[in-house]
Amino acid sequence: MLANRIETALDAALRRGQGGDGPPRLAEALSYACKPGGARIRPTILTSVALACGDDRPCVTDAAAAAIELIHCASLVHDDLPCFDDADLRRGKATLHRAYSEPLAVLAGDSLIVMGFDTLAHAAPEDPMRGIALIRILAQRTGMPDGICAGQGWESEGKIDLRAYHRAKTGALFIAATQMGAAAAGQDPEPWEELGARIGEAFQVADDLRDALLDEAHLGKPCGQDDRLGRPSAVAELGVRGAVKRLDDILSGTIASIPSCPGEAKLAELVTRYAHKLAPREALLRFPGE
């Protein structure tokens, strides 16, 4: 099972950061940040792309899957901090800085970022050039000027470049997922950028819809955050109807953007399945046929 494979890889990475003589509470906080997980959607896409490309170095794929999820979890911990979203809930439980403390939340995020890169470097001797390519992709899509840090940084600008903002804030790690999946299997990552960008866009619009339509119990975190924080959102821009239409448009182009590879058909199936999961049922029930 894909889910088990990803969880096992993540656990192995976490164990390396928690061994030895580290401070026990910070060690515990690392697990708290990552377990239990959300949908693990980024490592699932990554591993699915690797499998579609042959997955001839499973250890490298597993390291890449763990690494991207570690970076994602780090970003959630830092995004929840009082100076950003000041969130109390995440994945249905207290956010890390509420459960532990703000210092431990900053440090857990920092440590998980480092662990992401270390996990790739640890697996790299298996195939050094692939390992280095993976580290570069992950760094590009995490840091400045194109990664999720840049995306979050746009929220501190007076004038937002909306396209750059969305592409970096949500899109970046989806682009990393498709590109790293290809690179882990020894394929050129470049043709995989568009698929990742489209999935990222769809995910962003679906997330905006969920934030606007679902209640806290269904979200596992506070709802109406975008509105409350005055953040740009597809719903604010296009209305619910318009956002549902936009999601449909993006998804219909996504399948077409899958690069040719041995597992193309299976990957198309997976993307379609995800697409149905992505669109919040509540939106589709309210606006059927849109």
Next chain:
Amino acid sequence: MLANRIETALDAALRRGQGGDGPPRLAEALSYACKPGGARIRPTILTSVALACGDDRPCVTDAAAAAIELIHCASLVHDDLPCFDDADLRRGKATLHRAYSEPLAVLAGDSLIVMGFDTLAHAAPEDPMRGIALIRILAQRTGMPDGICAGQGWESEGKIDLRAYHRAKTGALFIAATQMGAAAAGQDPEPWEELGARIGEAFQVADDLRDALLDEAHLGKPCGQDDRLGRPSAVAELGVRGAVKRLDDILSGTIASIPSCPGEAKLAELVTRYAHKLAPREALLRFPGE
């Protein structure tokens, strides 16, 4: 000149993170965090060790020097945050969260960590196995359980393991400096750990003395912080006299711990020169001959 070489390498790394379409204020904050620098002591040690070992891949050495300084600057930005030291001044100017904002300080730190690893990965194709070794050393000495994140994490524990605390909080990046210098020049990093650990210990004791004895104008940051924050310090533990004696003891063993290498004599000279700079003159004037 060593100082120019390090600055050039750091500027090249920063430029890569500031190019493209990133958010302008965060891009600016990255420079603010790194320039003008402090003594650049960690990259200076790193480059000196690489030179002593032959420095046959100068590009790799330069990337390593830039990477370790980026991580160090990231740690200063995060350590200064309100939830840690809540510092107003750093290197004689406003701390990053005071000059920009707390969100930008968190993001600048995160981005600089990523940039550290990306800088090494960018230079790695020149010599993949060295590049991977460098990434692993830097990750080990930055994250959990042995790196500077772990060191800072000890301050959130009820019961502190003092040895682990000091070794991780200050020692870790000095160990990274000597080991990465050796690895950048293709040498086994293992024998270089002790030299780094000793320099780190000496630096910590000297820093404790400076914190206790100098005023804000000389420090470029608030003085008496260890005492105010109830942090363990060599001065609190041993008194000023005892701490000066301890510094002397450490330094006398440092030269002896330099592994045999072509540039051994020159490296010993450099360490002695640093040792004299390290010990605060005020302490030596008050307690001559100790």
